[in-house]
Amino acid sequence: MSDLKKNNSHSFMGNVAIVLIAQLMVKILGFVYRIVITNVEGFGDLGNAYYTAGFQIYTVLLAISSVGIPNAMAKMVSERIALKDYRGAHRIFKTAFLLFAGIGIVCSGLLYLCAGFYTNSVISMPGAIYSIKALSPSIFFVCISSVVRGYFQGMNDMNATSRSQMLEQVFKCALTVILVMLVAGQKPEVMAAWANGASSIATLLSFAYLAAFYMRRQKGIKEEIRKTAVESLSYGTGKLMKSILMLSIPISLASIITSLNRVIDTATIIRGIEAAFANGIPAHFDASGTWVDTILSPTAEQLSLEAERLMGMLSKSDTLINMPLSLNFAFATVLVPTIAGALIVGNKKEASSKAAYSFLISIILILPCAIGYIVLAKPIYNVVYFNASQGADLLAWTAVSLVFSALSQTMSGTLQGIGKIYVPAIGLLVGCAVKLVLNLTLIRIPGINIYGAVISTIACQIVAFLISFTVMIKYISFKITVVKYIIKPLIAGGVMGAAAVGVHRLVTLAAGTGFMGNLAATLVAIAAAAVVYLALVAALRILNRDEIEMLPGGAGIYRLLCKIGLYKA
Known part of the structure; x- marks a missing residue:
């Protein structure tokens, strides 16, 4: 029997299954409410544009403040647990909680106060201000929730993460649909703001669950702490905070850059489309399926509405693309503590076998999703977005990037686990630069327009994949036939x-x-x-x-x- 079946391999795939099922339910629910609100009267592509624009800067601040926390916590805690230092693991948790509670408050306040500047001066979408302000409280709750999730992930307990995410999405789905229905018929920016407000309420409820989960486990945690004879973690609080930040910030960088990629799209698409169609907006079907004739010498308002419509179409394909990526996310989540724990006790063989296996399963899982989107894009759009089905070809094009995105996601878990925490960020940063150049060049060409953003995304993900893959095979010894x-x-x-x-x-x-x-x-x-x-x-x-x-x-x-x-x- 090979090493794949040793060293609690079943526990590894069991944890992957827990996270995968949770992510599947989260994305199905997210998919459902996006379908419902997109088809609500008055929401459509414009509502999607405002809804998505609100999330772009939100995800950047969220990445800065919290995305790196679970993996950083999981890595640090798993290393302590592997050394039987439960006292040190819990000290990391308490210190991180205080640290990121403060960071969360600052980032929430920053998002709220700067919403007007961002919407008016950066993305030229003044109507998105309400969506951004409605989202701002959720950053604080996500920050402190991420610390709790990371602590239990480090102990190879994925239940806290999976259950809290499912609970959050259930409330988010229900509240989003209810609130949007209540304001149906109002301006799209108002409906989008209520939709985003539901996210803030859902994150509060998710944290309440995590707090209760921790309290139920507290007795067992204290018993493990008492078994720790001597704490091997000798850092003072200040130095420990610095160590947590030094690990979480590089891990966050990849997510920050991914979020910046979306901001690049938001900022460049609006201006690029306005430049591309300055002499005339081509004939097209609008969100309701009504034929609109060519508009010669369009006004600034007409150009802005057309740019927002196309960006809304692109956001619909992003919703579908994110579903299989969320399933693949399970491997990246579980790989970090598994590989870190194996390496700290010198088990390089287990680390390599888990990395190779995850890479293969990611290919088997994601490839059919990408091909399915390519060949069935239009039928899927006609089912999912039956009241706003334009833009199916954008999904088919974007699906090309899906495999590279998924494999980069899996490799990021491996690279973080082996300590190469900057590599995924560097790969995405180079890809981001390529994307910016292509966006600025291609979107302005009338015959390419919105497809320039899709082409640049494909190029970005290929570049990021190649950089991460080159480094990974240098440090992880497995053969890819x-x-x-x-x-x-x-x-x-x-x-x-x-x-x-x-x-x-x-x-x-x-x-x-x-x-x-x-x-x-x-x-x-x-x-x-x-x-x-x-x-x-x-x-x-x-x-x-x-x-x-x-x-x-x-x-x-x-x-x-x-x-x-x-x-x-």
Whole structure:
């Protein structure tokens, strides 16, 4: 039996499964409420533009203040736990909580006070001010919640993170829909502000759950602390705060730069589209499906509305793209404490095997999602955004970047675990520079316009992937064979894509081209594609026995595959 099945491997994949299920539920709920509010009368593409614009600067400040906390905490706490220093682990938690509570208050206040300047001077969308102010309180609650989540992640307990995230999303989904429905028919910027206000309330409720979770576990934590004879962590409070910041800031940098990429889009798309269409806005269907003739010599207001409409279309594709990325996020989350804990006790073999396995599973998980989006983009849009279905081709283009984004995400967990915490940020920073240049160049070209933002995103993610991959293979000793990691998954994905298109066309012929016919055809095509893909993954033997048995329920899966003759017992 290989090292993949040793050293609590099942615990590793069990934790991945916990986070993956939580992320799946979170994204499904998020997807549901975005569909609902997008189709509410008066929201549409403009509402999406204001809603998204509010989130852009919010995510930057959130990345600065809190994104690095869970992984930094998980790494530091897991190292203490590996050394049986529970007292030191808890001291890290208490110090981090005080530190980031202060940072959260400052960032929340900064977001609220600077909302007007940002919307008027940076992104030229004055109506987004309400969305930004409504989001500002949530930064504080996310900061302190992240500390609690990171503490339990470091102890390899993913329940605090998964349950609190699911609870937060349930409240966010319900409150967003209720509040937007209550103000339906008002201006899109007002509806978007109420939608974002729901996020602040949901983060408060999530923290309340985490506080209760910690209190329930406090007795057991104190017992472990009493078992610690001597605390091996000899830092003073000031030095410990510095150590936490020195670790969390580099980890946050990757998320900060990712968020800045979105701000670059927001700032450059508006101005780029206005320049591209200065002489005339091409004929198009508006959000309601009404045909709009070419507008010659458009006014500044018409140009601004067209730019906001196109940016809203792009944000719809981002919502769909983020769903599979959230599933893949599970590997990055669990890899950090797993690899850090293995390395601090000198187990390099376990660290390498977990990194290689996660890389392969990410490919198998994300590739069919990307291909599915490419071949079924229009049917999916017609189902999901039935009242605002323009822009499906943007999803098909953006899906190309999905695989590179996901693999970079997985590698960031590995690189952070081995201490190369700056590498993901450096890769994204270089990619961000490429994106900025391409945005400024391509969006202004009338024949490219909004597609320039998609092309620049693909280039950005490829650059970031190549930089992280080059460094990772230098420090993690695992071999990537072209046949296993690239050719076989591409064959499975390609056949799956062809099957999806064929099934969709056949069902459409029988069920018709109306909404219900397209819904039936799309659901059947996705189900058929999933069956075809899984069958080909098994038939091509992309995973060996040990890799299959690493999966939750893997032993049973392997026995079934042996019974049907695809593997040997």
